[in-house]
Amino acid sequence: MSASNTLWDFLPFLLMGIPVTIEVTVLAMAVALPVAVILALGRGSRLAMLRWPAGFVIELFRGSSSLVQLFWAFYVLPFFGINLPALVAGVLVLGLNEGSYFSEVVRAGINAVSAGQREAALTLGFSPSYRFFRIILPQALPVMIPPFGNALVTMLKFTSLVSLVTIQDLSFRADLIATSLAQSASVFGIIMVIYYALALLLGLGARLLERGVNRRAGRIIPALGGAHTSVPAWALGGDL
Amino acid sequence: MSSFHWDWNFAWSILPALLMGAKITIIATLLGSLLSFVLGLIWTLLRLKRIRLVTPAINFFVSFVRGTPLLVQLYFVFYVMPKWGLSMPALVTGIVGLGIYYSATASEIYRAGIEELAAGQWEAALVLGLPIRRVWLGIVLPQAVKTVLPMLGNQVVAMFKETSLLSTITVMELLAEATSIGSIEFRYVEPLTLAGFIYFAISYTAARGIRRLETEHHVVHG
Numbered sequence: 001m002s003a004s005n006t007l008w009d010f011l012p013f014l015l016m017g018i019p020v021t022i023e024v025t026v027l028a029m030a031v032a033l034p035v036a037v038i039l040a041l042g043r044g045s046r047l048a049m050l051r052w053p054a055g056f057v058i059e060l061f062r063g064s065s066s067l068v069q070l071f072w073a074f075y076v077l078p079f080f081g082i083n084l085p086a087l088v089a090g091v092l093v094l095g096l097n098e099g100s101y102f103s104e105v106v107r108a109g110i111n112a113v114s115a116g117q118r119e120a121a122l123t124l125g126f127s128p129s130y131r132f133f134r135i136i137l138p139q140a141l142p143v144m145i146p147p148f149g150n151a152l153v154t155m156l157k158f159t160s161l162v163s164l165v166t167i168q169d170l171s172f173r174a175d176l177i178a179t180s181l182a183q184s185a186s187v188f189g190i191i192m193v194i195y196y197a198l199a200l201l202l203g204l205g206a207r208l209l210e211r212g213v214n215r216r217a218g219r220i221i222p223a224l225g226g227a228h229t230s231v232p233a234w235a236l237g238g239d240l
Numbered sequence: 241m242s243s244f245h246w247d248w249n250f251a252w253s254i255l256p257a258l259l260m261g262a263k264i265t266i267i268a269t270l271l272g273s274l275l276s277f278v279l280g281l282i283w284t285l286l287r288l289k290r291i292r293l294v295t296p297a298i299n300f301f302v303s304f305v306r307g308t309p310l311l312v313q314l315y316f317v318f319y320v321m322p323k324w325g326l327s328m329p330a331l332v333t334g335i336v337g338l339g340i341y342y343s344a345t346a347s348e349i350y351r352a353g354i355e356e357l358a359a360g361q362w363e364a365a366l367v368l369g370l371p372i373r374r375v376w377l378g379i380v381l382p383q384a385v386k387t388v389l390p391m392l393g394n395q396v397v398a399m400f401k402e403t404s405l406l407s408t409i410t411v412m413e414l415l416a417e418a419t420s421i422g423s424i425e426f427r428y429v430e431p432l433t434l435a436g437f438i439y440f441a442i443s444y445t446a447a448r449g450i451r452r453l454e455t456e457h458h459v460v461h462g
Contacts (some may be wrong), residue, residue, distance in 0.1 A: 118435035199307035
């Protein structure tokens with residue numbers, strides 16, 4: 001890379017990072033969601049042999065630094081004969097990590113379904129999987145959508161870490177360009193704008209999904225958390 | 241490749257260096273948290289005041305900071321500040337980066353704490369004709385503090401774990417110590433596992449403490 005190169009020459013290379021970032025986000029979310037459901041079910045189980053391992057995984061992933069987990073998967077697992085490609089290691093660590101956090105949301109959503117529904121399904125003699133997938137989960141979904149939108153944005157930002165284990169996403173490419181050009185401010189500025197635009201798109205998508213799910217459920221279900229009151233104007237008038 | 245076993249002697253020998261790193265990690269967390277609390281409060285006040293141009297600008301800033309990765313923000317601060325004539329030690333740069341990133345979260349926490357107040361509280365205060373100063377100091381803040389404190393506590397724990405990103409901008413904190421030992425000794429098992437254990441021990445203890453405080457002082461809002 002000669003000194004005559006400008007940022008303009010590197011722009012296509014930089015933009016090629018967008019599909020990579022999106023790919024990692026989608027794959028990691030695809031890992032996170034089933035993980036969250038499994039962990040939530042395990043955590044809520046009456047069987048200690050399911051409850052304890054689920055609790056262990058959740059505390060392990062939530063308790064330590066995600067970057068350390070990523071480096072551990074990348075640098076330490078090969079010592080034990082497990083050689084994961086960087087993409088697999090990245091997607092697994094991000095997915096397990098976010099899945100551990102999101103399991104709390106799934107658990108809250110499942111708990112929000114009234115006990116009568118559970119009892120009715122039990123009385124009607126539905127199988128456990130039918131009870132969960134056809135009765136409980138559809139009613140738990142609307143409550144879980146707003147936090148799901150947040151989890152998507154968190155995951156998008158989170159994917160920047162995979163650049164540190166050689167995956168050529170937006171952050172990786174920006175860092176590479178910044179070290180070879182003297183225009184690091186513009187490179188990082190550009191990718192911040194790209195990340196922000198992607199985050200806004202994901203937020204918009206989550207809101208549309210929320211509307212769709214609520215419409216299918218046939219009612220507006222209040223999200224978790226209380227109603228918000230904005231501060232009245234008179235209370236902001238004088239000086240404190 | 242190195243052998244398969246866990247080397248206790250090696251683990252023991254690198255522990256002092258890792259603990260030095262943990263000290264930097266804790267310093268960065270405490271100062272970064274302090275900065276984020278103060279900046280977050282400033283953002284919240286400017287957002288509540290509804291000042292033309294200023295409030296929308298702050299709203300956008302908070303949203304932008306929350307919508308972009310901490311790693312990229314750290315790179316930005318690390319590479320760009322020297323160009324503006326602001327050359328600081330890496331640790332200070334890292335603390336500034338953490339402080340700005342988490343100030344956006346802190347601002348949302350403060351706002352949630354204030355907005356969680358029931359509308360009736362404001363009306364009651366208005367009807368009673370209390371001076372604004374007393375409304376805030378006597379009614380709003382004491383109640384907001386109860387919701388805000390555990391959330392800020394969780395934020396400190398989250399920041400503690402994310403200080404590991406400072407290793408990418410040459411701060412010799414816990415993870416940087418571990419990876420540098422790993423690359424010199426060609427053995428990552430002990431340093432990275434120990435580092436993970438230290439992160440876990442500290443954040444798990446802190447999170448448990450916050451959870452206990454939360455349940456002890458739990459208040460049901462009307």
